[in-house]
Amino acid sequence: MDYNFSAIDSKWQQYWKENRTYKVDIDISRPKFYVLDMFPYPSGAGLHVGHPLGYIASDIYSRYKRLQGFNVLHPMGYDAFGLPAEQYAIQTGQHPAITTEINIKRYREQLDKIGFSYDWDREVRTCSPDYYHWTQWTFIKMFKHWYNNTTQKAEPIEALITEFEKDGNAKVNAACSEVEPFSANEWSSMNEKQQQEILLAYRLAYLADTMVNWCPALGTVLANDEVKDGFSVRGGHPVEQRKMKQWCLRISAYAERLLNDLDTLDWSDSLKEIQRNWIGRSEGAEVTFKVDGTDNGILVFTTRPDTIYGATFMVLAPESELVSELTTPEHKQAVEEYITMAKRKTERERQTEVKKVSGQFTGSYAINPFTEKKIPIWISEYVLGGYGTGAIMAVPAHDSRDFVFAKTFGLPIVQTVIQPGETPTDPATWTESYDAKEGIVINSDTFNGLEVQEAISTINANIEKQGLGRYKVNYRLRDAIFSRQRYWGEPFPVYYKDGMPYTIDEDKLPLELPEVDAYLPTEKGEPPLGRAKNWQTAEGYPYELSTMPGFAGSSAYYLRYMDPKNSKELVSKEANEYWENVDLYIGGTEHATGHLVYSRFWNKFLFDLGYVCKNEPFKKLVNQGMIQGRSSFVYRINPEKMAEYVLWEHLKDKKMGVEFVRNYRIGNSKFDFFSPDAKVLIEVKKQQSLEKVAEPYEALAAEKGYKLLLIPIQDFMGIQDEVLHRIKEAIEGKDVPAFVEKDHIEKFPAFVSKNIPGREHFSDEIHVDISLVENDILNVEEFRKWQPHLSNARFLLEDEKYVCGWAVEKMSKSMYNVVNPDDIVEKYGADTLRIYEMFLGPLEQSKPWDTNGIDGVLKFLRRLWRLAHDANNEVCISNEPATNDELKVLHKTIKKISDNIEKFSFNTGVSAFMICVNELNDLKCNKREVLEPLTILIAPYAPHTAEELWHLLGHKESVFNAQWPELKEEYLVEDSFTCPISFNGKTRFTLDIPLNMPKDEVEKLVFANEQTDRYLHGKTPRKVIIVPNKIVNIVI
């Protein structure tokens, strides 16, 4: 039988399904291994060849681990709540659940065709009530816990109440929103609403007025990682800042643990760096500056207490609550105008205006606690309300932003740090500030002469001693905003009583998403859930109308896979203690600051509560690169540009005998061409435009005594000769009609091949579906059928072919460059697709999809197949013992393949297989002793082919129940080494030298060789370097 991949694919996919080959259960007799893919959002577009890249890699790894005796958990599911399904629902009225179901079905079909080893019995969908039951449950737990900074963990809210009843909140060291101090007595005298309000400030899931990213087009708020450059990541709609009451998760409480525990993870440095950046830890001091003439103070955060003597003014964020209090009557109007202006700006505008300096003086002054000088208090947008204390001490000499601000508003600049050995200059003459954190302190009283680092700690200590402030660590990480004004998400298990939120009882979970008549906001502007009937508790308390964001469902899915059918718990203790956490997680970098932060937080919270046994969810993480598309372009002729270009090419070289100029002006009228000698004006335009200008142009020409040629460009291609003829006649003084006959009025879209000269001057680049293009040559007939308006398309060819342009871009529907894996599987088979994707290059690297070379992979699989078949394609396997040469090839391959899989170097693995098959081919080896282990080796890469070969070798069970072949080093040992002999570092020839030969003998051997004399050129070597079993280098 020939290598019939489609028959093999379907046969074994069927077999795996029927025999539940990939079903896994807890088995304490075997070590576990958990391999996880980032589950996909099932979009309407289906999978493209980029999606499976990571799945194939993790599948290879899973199968490899299984063959090594591990009990491998390798599940898959769907991140099924999300915007696109909802947008589609708004447009069509179809329930998102239906759309999602259809898409999931399609995804599943596509995934099945590639032959993954998922245990589909463990599938999860974030949108199914059995699943979001536990998302809601976790939310309730967060609502009922607070973060104790002293113990560094989440603790039950009841413990906090007990503490309040005993001592008030004075001794509580919590990560919380701002709360006024109160005593035990005050606590007991509060009514329930007041108490709830205080507790809300402590809860890990809390409701608060926050500045949010509001996207008017989507009608919802977005998380920071859902916004990029002031536009929504999904849809690209503008985003603005707005203050709204929202659910938030106090993820900032975990900032330090999220940061520190990064060190324990086997993730790439770049990814860890992105997370460190996102968490953004900075050490410094919190210092209070007294407001002049009052008892109030302004608290600021600074990382540079060493420069406090250089603080010559203060700046508040415009949204700071202190502003109204500090603004004096004469500055009130200007300040208020400034604040209104700042509020109106969208995130986008703020970002583009980063370099612009703006601000207003409040009229008030503060006292610098060290210099005791009066310094003015300003407000400016460059100080952010959400970071630090929303106020800064400005040190213009040593901070570039403060410097620009001081320069703009003429504020004083005082230098307090200098590079050793330099003499101070007047800061007013500087062009930029000295920001570096190194040097010697000056102008700072008793601290003069200290080195910056010493000064920071000394002044810090001084601040604490004087009671001005304290050492403080700040994080950039903000709490996660957790409400979305959408329909297609998890409902909050929350109802409102007396305006305060309460969670429903856990035994009432899941709180199922209600039906609505439309997926749009209500007339009152409430979220879509406002349309649901009876959306309230049995007692009549209204439920929350927002739903949870996308990351809610994806934050703990890896836990649910461990025990997906459990209706009593998120995950049983037994399952969690067996599977622990994810050993290998593969996915894209796009989740670096979103999902991967939220998941870690979520896991740490559950860890604090004792529901999970591991502190971190994902031990090792590998980011696969993106597979980009290779778009093809056709060049549509722009008739106006074309006509001008072609004419100009003729006119500029005096081909007409007279000189022409381009773009000639008479008054306000512009003509395309003019010849002063022949007194001819030429204008090229669309017929309709010409008719409009004909009259005034004729008048103008008549007035000057010029001849006027108005040339319509409709289908210019067909009338070039005619046009040129008319111009010639005009130049020669013959009387010519102003209009060329309109004999080509039909609209023929015309396209020009890529390498036609001047193409870039007269055509527009248009994406063309890549299925119409092969090797950059356009299939002209198919192209005409592609879209109705192209049926009459005409082409300017080169060598009778239409050559397309191309570019590497993101794979997307709109660029017509999407490659569907189904097509590749159909044409080449699943195993070829799998191997080819791995062969493309290193897993982490982004690369364009390019099928050049896929034939090589198919050829390789055929050659492998033929090792076990004779010339007539009959199975032919020898039971003779293998020769040493054959065993050497095999064991070399065992070593390489194992090493490469461990290192995730799948591309070099493929290369090793190719070498192996080539060598076995040369040896004409069809021995069972070699082919059997080889089949196991290749099974992770090419599971279908391997199963079939395994079967042909006489086995009844799946190859995945076999054992990974054992490496026998003894077959790899060589007795001699081909040693390069180099002169001055340049290799000249090689010598076979017995392994481990003593150095002096090697030297003798080398100098006994006549080739050595040739390269010595009669000179005596100055030095001979012999690195045993590596190289010999002779220095002359």
Added chain:
RNA sequence: GCGGAUAUGGCGUAAUUGGUAGCCGCGCUAGACUUAGGAUCUAGUGUCGAGAGACGUGGGGGUUCGAGUCCCUCUAUCCGCACCA
């Protein structure tokens, strides 16, 4: 602006981690077989040179017996963050 990564034949890439640069595949050239086919097989293929040989891992410099690999510097591309005090 800050941070990270990358740069090797015509193309995708490889190099035991400082030791023969270009493995494997594509493409290309030539040949074989053939009821010419986008099948299969064989040989060749970094550049210059008839040859000996010289040159060659983005550019320049350095360390070293020896550098694609280490150090300095510049350039280009990609990615992340971006008024974070």
